[in-house]
Amino acid sequence: MAKRIELIDLSCSYRDRVAVTDVTMTIEPKSVTAIIGPSGCGKSTVLRAINRLHETIPGAKVHGRVLLDGEDIYDPRIDVVTVRRTVGMVFQRPNPFPTMSIYDNVAAGLRLAGVRRADMDDLVEEALTAAHLWSEVKDRLRRPAGALSGGQQQRLCIARAIAVRPDVLLMDEPCSALDPISTLAIEDLIRELRNDYTVVIVTHNMQQASRVSDMTAFFTVEGPGQPGRLVEYADTSKLFSVPADRRTEDYITGRVG
Numbered sequence: 001m002a003k004r005i006e007l008i009d010l011s012c013s014y015r016d017r018v019a020v021t022d023v024t025m026t027i028e029p030k031s032v033t034a035i036i037g038p039s040g041c042g043k044s045t046v047l048r049a050i051n052r053l054h055e056t057i058p059g060a061k062v063h064g065r066v067l068l069d070g071e072d073i074y075d076p077r078i079d080v081v082t083v084r085r086t087v088g089m090v091f092q093r094p095n096p097f098p099t100m101s102i103y104d105n106v107a108a109g110l111r112l113a114g115v116r117r118a119d120m121d122d123l124v125e126e127a128l129t130a131a132h133l134w135s136e137v138k139d140r141l142r143r144p145a146g147a148l149s150g151g152q153q154q155r156l157c158i159a160r161a162i163a164v165r166p167d168v169l170l171m172d173e174p175c176s177a178l179d180p181i182s183t184l185a186i187e188d189l190i191r192e193l194r195n196d197y198t199v200v201i202v203t204h205n206m207q208q209a210s211r212v213s214d215m216t217a218f219f220t221v222e223g224p225g226q227p228g229r230l231v232e233y234a235d236t237s238k239l240f241s242v243p244a245d246r247r248t249e250d251y252i253t254g255r256v257g
């Protein structure tokens, strides 16, 4: 299930402007990797290059390579729909289909993936259970998803993403719209997801990075118009206690950023 991600000399641009460049890093399967850094350093852009979402923006380009277990997801022979099924994504704002039922939000992706009707109930329950939501919604599966709280909606989005059994789960600031209790619930869940997936999370919250991740990548941007760059990529405990680069230290101690 979980796959190794290799980013090799990755650069991403929007029209004429290079947003982030020279990114080379290997993300091991069954681990959680946090991407941190000041606003505009390219965190979300890098994340969106890992499931080929970046290229959906007109004029946006990717250079370099992104390998999943050695296979280049930008190889012209690769089907982009398969890439996006293999690499699931959870966004900053919970985005369930609000008028669709809780059940159908999870089932929709499974139907597209060709799952048989007879297996559907079990798979929906399995995904909602894995997302720590089943006990709260099992008696109201036919109610609209829009009636759930923000934290529940985000767990529903995680259930929807994992229902189709991706190999990689990308999360772009998944807790930034949530209250502290919902945030802790999602953090617990992220730690558990590492047992089955390769998880990459963008976060502005350094405590969150240190609570949930095994590895942390610190990106920065030198100034306006400059591309973002990867400065340091290390064990989370090491990066936050003995950073190798002065820029990492300045950022994590709050001197800049």
Ligand SMILES: Nc1ncnc2c1ncn2[C@@H]1O[C@H](COP(=O)(O)OP(=O)(O)OP(=O)(O)O)[C@@H](O)[C@H]1O
Pocket (backbone or CB within 6 Å): 014, 019, 037, 038, 039, 040, 041, 042, 043, 044, 045, 046, 057, 228
């Ligand atoms: N759709 C877009 N069109 C043009 N430029 C963009 C677009 N999205 C992002 N950028 C630019 O690319 C650079 C990197 O943006 P990105 O959103 O990846 O940074 P980030 O580190 O995730 O920032 P934040 O922490 O504020 O979300 C920024 O200079 C941003 O202005």
